[in-house]
Amino acid sequence: GQQVMQIPQYQHVQEGEDFTTYCNSSTTLSNIQWYKQRPGGHPVFLIQLVKSGEVKKQKRLTFQFGEAKKNSSLHITATQTTDVGTYFCAGRGGATNKLIFGTGTLLAVQP
Amino acid sequence: DVKVTQSSRYLVKRTGEKVFLECVQDMDHENMFWYRQDPGLGLRLIYFSYDVKMKEKGDIPEGYSVSREKKERFSLILESASTNQTSMYLCASQGTGNQPQHFGDGTRLSIL
Numbered sequence: 001g002q003q004v005m006q007i008p009q010y011q012h013v014q015e016g017e018d019f020t021t022y023c024n025s026s027t028t029l030s031n032i033q034w035y036k037q038r039p040g041g042h043p044v045f046l047i048q049l050v051k052s053g054e055v056k057k058q059k060r061l062t063f064q065f066g067e068a069k070k071n072s073s074l075h076i077t078a079t080q081t082t083d084v085g086t087y088f089c090a091g092r093g094g095a096t097n098k099l100i101f102g103t104g105t106l107l108a109v110q111p
Numbered sequence: 112d113v114k115v116t117q118s119s120r121y122l123v124k125r126t127g128e129k130v131f132l133e134c135v136q137d138m139d140h141e142n143m144f145w146y147r148q149d150p151g152l153g154l155r156l157i158y159f160s161y162d163v164k165m166k167e168k169g170d171i172p173e174g175y176s177v178s179r180e181k182k183e184r185f186s187l188i189l190e191s192a193s194t195n196q197t198s199m200y201l202c203a204s205q206g207t208g209n210q211p212q213h214f215g216d217g218t219r220l221s222i223l
Contacts, residue, residue, distance in 0.1 A: 006153075009151060030209075031209055033211055033212075035211075041216070042201060042214040042215060042216050042217055043154070043201070043212075043214050044214070045211035045212065045213070048209065048211065050209075088153065088154065090212075092209060098156070098159075098169075099212065100156075101146075101153050101154040101155075101156075102153055103151065103152065103153040104153045104154075
């Protein structure tokens with residue numbers, strides 16, 4: 001069945017360094033969503049990308065959707081301690097058009 | 112703002128017990144979902160419902176059942192709890208189309 005993988009599984013950075021997480025789908029996606037889960041919290045929706053090659057920014061966060069609509073990335077510039085948490089991508093596609101969550105990337109930021 | 116409320120944050124049950132996890136949303140959403148979250152495995156879909164009394168299996172439905180008698184409420188049932196069902200359970204609701212999912216705070220369930 002459809003799978004969505006994320007790398008890395010875990011990343012530890014010093015505050016101020018950049019961070020990127022990558023999301024890859026086994027099938028073409030109609031759209032992709034990104035969520036953030038703070039420690040002890042629940043996933044919260046960040047953004048949705050729909051178009052091939054689309055790039056969206058939210059302050060220090062940059063989201064990209066690949067040209068083939070099978071991969072996506074989230075880049076954080078100059079990380080802050082408030083960025084800690086697990087970032088999930090979630091792709092919609094395949095025969096069922098269900099939303100499939102990636103495995104998540106846990107970001108730790110050392111002050 | 113969407114509110115998804117799960118009945119318990121923490122729950123401890125014994126092997127073989129029947130366990131009910133309740134979820135209520137206040138946005139009149141058609142779609143509701145139950146996931147379990149385990150380290151390194153992300154969010155895995157157990158069951159979902161797109162309308163009252165309708166349900167569909169997700170990726171890992173074995174050992175679980177669900178009930179949706181009212182639009183705002185979606186219940187997850189562990190018919191006979193086993194230790195491998197110890198996990199974080201997350202409920203979510205979603206409006207029509209490609210709208211985002213809204214999650215509850217989760218229930219951390221321990222089966223002893």
